Amino acid sequence: MSVTTSVPEKAPAKPPRSLGDRLFSGVARAAGLTILAALAGVFIFLTIEGVPGLSQPTSTYAPNHDFLSYVGPLIYGTILAAVLALILAVPFALGIALFISHYAPRRLAVPVAYVIDLLAAVPSVVFGLWGARSLATYLVPLHEWLYAHLSWLPFFAGPPSVTGRTIFTAGIVLAIMILPIITAISREVFAQTPRLDQEAALALGATRWEMVRMAVFPYARSGMVSAIMLGLGRALGETMAVAMVLSASPIVTLNLISNTNPATVASNIASSFAEATPAKLHVLIATGLVLFAFTFAVNFAARWVVGRNDRRMSR
Amino acid sequence: MTSANLAPDLAASMRLSRPRLPRWAPVLALVLTVAAAGLPAMLLGWSVVGWLALALVLFLAALPGWAWAVEGGRSAVDRLMTALIWSAFGIAVIPLVWLIWTVVSQGASVISVEFLTYSMRNIVGSGGGIYHALIGTLLVTGAAAVISIPIGIFAAIYLVEYGKGTQLGRWITFLVDVMTGIPSIVAGLFALSLFVLLFGPQFRAGIGGAVALSLLMIPIVVRSTEEMLRLVPADLREASYALGVPKWRTISKVVLPTALGGIITGVTLAIARVIGETAPLLVVAGKTDSTNFNLFNERMSTLPVYIYYSFTQPGIAPPGVSDPPGIARAWGAALVLIVIVMVLNLLARVIGKIFAPKKG
Amino acid sequence: MAKSIDVSDLNIYYGDFLAVEGVNMTIKARSVTAFIGPSGCGKSTMLRSLNRMHEVIPGARVEGKIMVDGQSLYDASVDPVAVRREIGMVFQRPNPFPTMSIYDNVLAGNRLNAKRLKKSESDDIVERSLKAANLWAEVKDRLGKPGMGLSGGQQQRLCIARAIAVEPQVLLMDEPCSALDPISTSAIEDLIHELKTDYTIVIVTHNMQQAARVSDDTGFFNLKATGEPGHLVEFNPTKKMFTNPDHESTEAYISGRFG
Incomplete structure (x- = not known):
């Protein structure tokens, strides 16, 4: 057994740092750790207060009998409203994003972008008020028209609501609310498409739309996906607009235009919260936890898609 | 080592000019379709919304159709997408204006010092x-x-x-x-x-x-x-x-x-x-x-x-x-x-x- | 193919700003024409106006005439998309489409027009174009790999292959070697020599030796003064330009006294 002769190298000593430096970096690190702690807190406290909500007396879950059957229709309603909103919003959002980044005359593009940002700034409770008092009334004829012409589709089986305060209207309001988010992000990635890529396409004799398909969309694909997913996350979690527009009942139905509409998790919390007993409060917090897990999964999936695309692009 | 067969035909002349729609074609198509949609809308007593919706659908069909006949398929697709993107913008502005207008008109009369x-x-x-x-x-x-x-x-x-x-x-x-x-x-x-x-x-x-x-x-x-x-x-x-x-x-x-x-x-x-x-x-x-x-x-x-x-x-x-x-x-x-x-x-x-x- | 280009009294504007003023020249078919001059004198702008690429920038417009094969490029009936098919362009930095393979990059232009290319046809076009761009030997075993994986010089030759795959009449090159090392540069220069038997080539370059090496005719652009529009000082056979230029400022520039 030979003895190593080499002198064991000392770990490089940390350079001395001034007090100010240590203090400053300490504060910065502490701020970062606060964020960690805050999120851990969200999980912990929601779990502490929410878990008892899984096993309350049957009467708490009225009109259902246990937690799963209570939260099931709510999740269904949440997804239904969010998907509806997404279907309505995505084509418009991408269209407007392209309009701003590539189609509009420069003099129009800047104000349009500003107007869309303003749309994002309108508080959700104002959207709710407008949706319930104004939009819903005007959508009644549309409900009737859909019932008259498309009632063979399960979505429009009717009978149409006379107030217009249906999941269909809620979906439209949600669509208007998530439109600015999707627009803002995709407009940014569209605009970041390298000029050279676009000119390469044009120099090959591409029309504007062909240029968009050849150079802009491939470049922006992952950004578009994450924009849509973020919009979906927002739609899933949106509370007030749905709570104010919908006259909800805990049912599962594909019918979008009738008087009985499924509630969403968030809107159900908002509307049952005021009269909740402590037992019911636990149940509501538990549904909130489910919603959190759900939006988390969506955001996570979005990130994964983006990451995968980046990896593929950099291969 | 440029292969001779790559060389395009010398005699072939370039075809740069193609039949193209005039610059004002979209405007003309818009005016015509709005007018055309007005006829059934008036006869059947539709609302303004129904009239404009029909006009939009007609426009989205007419302009690309015209372009297809005159300029060819690629250009028709390009014009269709341009029209779609412009209408997406137009439609999206409606709720914003409507919302602001509603809030202002309903809210202004309420606001007072009290x-x-x-x-x-x-x-x-x-x-x-x-x-x-x-x-x-x-x-x-x-x-x-x-x-x-x-x-x-x-x-x-x-x-x-x-x-x-x-x-x-x-x-x-x-x-x-x-x-x-x-x-x-x-x-x-x-x-x-x-x-x-x-x-x-x-x-x-x-x-x-x-x-x-x-x-x-x-x-x-x-x-x-x-x-x-x-x-x-x-x-x-x-x-x-x-x-x-x-x-x-x-x-x-x-x-x-x-x-x-x-x-x-x-x-x-x-x-x-x-x-x-x-x-x-x-x-x-x-x-x-x-x-x-x-x-x-x-x-x-x-x-x-x-x-x-x-x-x-x-x-x-x-x-x-x-x-x-x-x-x-x-x-x-x-x-x-x-x-x-x-x-x-x-x-x-x-x-x-x-x-x-x-x-x- | 290989058409000549006649430019007469050309003014190029960006909005209200006059960038290039009063250009007259004749670019000969099947030859290499180089544009040289100090930075900002409008040679790239001039080049881009030859296939209507400059109007991609909002507000850009031209006055005057550019005739190719007896047709005016800026005629109302002329489709800029058709112009760009006939007059290809290679850019300062290599710009293969990042999401496409080498194979798809070469075919990008062809796929726009033809509804369906048969496999054998597209293979044929890819091989011919890559061979013409002196790249075939280097990439024939990895045509399915992304174009971004190539070296800078290879990427630039890929872009040249992509431009000639649609069989244009004229090839415009905007400082094609400025982002490349000397070895890649000399590969491109050799390629330009070979290509001029089939194409009319116009090249913008900062490098006077390059202009002297590759071109048959040279146009020297300069600014009258700072803030004034650029203009064409002299247009002559390269040999004459570099030995006995007509203008003093040309000689000053070529001998390295400014610019």
């Missing part, structure tokens, strides 16, 4: 105002800003200046992403759970709302600050280091001032974003009819919650009036809230302009 300076204490029927809710909104949002701005800015400094590439830095980046996606009502439930565990099940106070709003505000502040700090050129930092300036002074004297305009803009936008949040305040700050200046005691009304309750519990309409008094109050408060948000947005832009690095 509406702004009276609370709802002891009000039955009409009268009363939003004073208590305004105070609540300012206090709660102010407290949220006090909590989130330092945390947000320092966390961003950590991410950009210290934590680059470290495990902790990656974790924080990830968690900020997660935080961005927290539904606002979940933030409210979190604050509620926290305070209920600490102070008992009946606890409701403005500070709870502030904590909930900070949870929503911090990621926005971190994101915008991070972005601004990253825009500061590395040369600038190196120039400062090369002068022997310690890192923290470089950050506080060189990096932060350079990014200041952007950071203030981001913070203002973050405030504008959370000032209209309803759900968390509904849950944890509650509702009251009186003015409450104490963030740490008793329920505190805020503007968004005021709007919500005015809408859901509007009171009883006096005889001969169609709408109960709460609805008018809701519109009035909505107008005030929108004005506040818009002013904050404008302010953010102005600040961004003022602080933008001067050139020349």
Whole structure:
């Protein structure tokens, strides 16, 4: 057994740092750790207060009998409203994003972008008020028209609501609310498409739309996906607009235009919260936890898609 | 070694000119289709909306169809997409204009000195105002800003200046992403759970709302600050280091001032974003009819919650009036809230302009 | 193919700003014409106006005439898309489409027009174009790999292959070697020599030796004064330009006294 002769190298000593430096970096690190702690807190406290909500007396879950059957229709309603909103919003959002980044005359593009940002700034409770008092009334004829012409589709089986305060209207309001988010992000990635890529396409004799398909969309694909997913996350979690527009009942139905509409998790919390007993409060917090897990999964999936695309692009 | 067969036919002349639609073709098509749609709309007694919808559909078919006949398929597709994109823009502007117009027209008549300076204490029927809710909104949002701005800015400094590439830095980046996606009502439930565990099940106070709003505000502040700090050129930092300036002074004297305009803009936008949040305040700050200046005691009304309750519990309409008094109050408060948000947005832009690095 | 280009009294504007003023020249078919001059004198702008690429920038417009094969490029009936098919372009930095393979990059232009290319047809086009661009030997075993994986010089030759795959009449090159190392540069220069038997080539370059090496004719652009529009000082056979230029400023520039 030979003895190593080499002198064991000392770990490089940390350079001395001034007090100010240590203090400053300490504060910065502490701020970062606060964020960690805050999120851990969200999980912990929601779990502490929410878990008892899984096993309350049957009467708490009225009109259902246990937690799963209570939260099931709510999740269904949440997804239904969010998907509806997404279907309505995505084509418009991408269209407007392209309009701003590539189609509009420069003099129009800047104000349009500003107007869309303003749309994002309108508080959700104002959207709710407008949706319930104004939009819903005007959508009644549309409900009737859909019932008259498309009632063979399960979505429009009717009978149409006379107030217009249906999941269909809620979906439209949600669509208007998530439109600015999707627009803002995709407009940014569209605009970041390298000029050279676009000119390469044009120099090959591409029309504007062909240029968009050849150079802009491939470049922006992952950004578009994450924009849509973020919009979906927002739609899933949106509370007030749905709570104010919908006259909800805990049912599962594909019918979008009738008087009985499924509630969403968030809107159900908002509307049952005021009269909740402590037992019911636990149940509501538990549904909130489910919603959190759900939006988390969506955001996570979005990130994964983006990451995968980046990896593929950099291969 | 250029192969001869690559050479195109020498005699072949270039075909540069093709039959093209005149520049005014889209306008003409639009006018014609609007007119054409007017005929059935008039005969069948459709509304303006039905008429315009039909016109749009006709236009989307007519212009590409014409282009197909004259210019060929590729150009037709191009024109169809251009038309679709323009109409997407046109349709999306409708709800915004409609919403603003509704809020202004319904709310303007409600706003008066009384509406702004009276609370709802002891009000039955009409009268009363939003004073208590305004105070609540300012206090709660102010407290949220006090909590989130330092945390947000320092966390961003950590991410950009210290934590680059470290495990902790990656974790924080990830968690900020997660935080961005927290539904606002979940933030409210979190604050509620926290305070209920600490102070008992009946606890409701403005500070709870502030904590909930900070949870929503911090990621926005971190994101915008991070972005601004990253825009500061590395040369600038190196120039400062090369002068022997310690890192923290470089950050506080060189990096932060350079990014200041952007950071203030981001913070203002973050405030504008959370000032209209309803759900968390509904849950944890509650509702009251009186003015409450104490963030740490008793329920505190805020503007968004005021709007919500005015809408859901509007009171009883006096005889001969169609709408109960709460609805008018809701519109009035909505107008005030929108004005506040818009002013904050404008302010953010102005600040961004003022602080933008001067050139020349 | 290989058409000549006649430019007469050309003014190029960006909005109200006059960038290039009063250009007259004749670019000969099957030859290489180089544009040289100091930075900002409008040679790239001039080049881009030859296939109507400059109007991609909002507000850009031209006055005057550019005739190719007896047709005016800026006639109302002329489709800029058709112009760009006939007059290909290679850019300053290599810009293969990042999401496409080498194979798809070469075919990008062809796929726009033809509804369906048969496999054998597209293989044929890819091989011919890559061979013409002197790249075939280097990439024939990895046609399915992304174009971004190639070296800078290879990427630039890929872009040349992509431009000639649509069989244009004219090839415009905007400082094609400025982002490349000397070895890649000389590969491109050799390629330009070979290509001029089939194409009319116009090249913008900062490098006077390059202009002297590759071109038959040279146009020297200069600014009258700072803030004034650029203009064409002299247009002559390269040999004459570099030995006995007509203008003093040309000689000053070529001998390295400014620019």
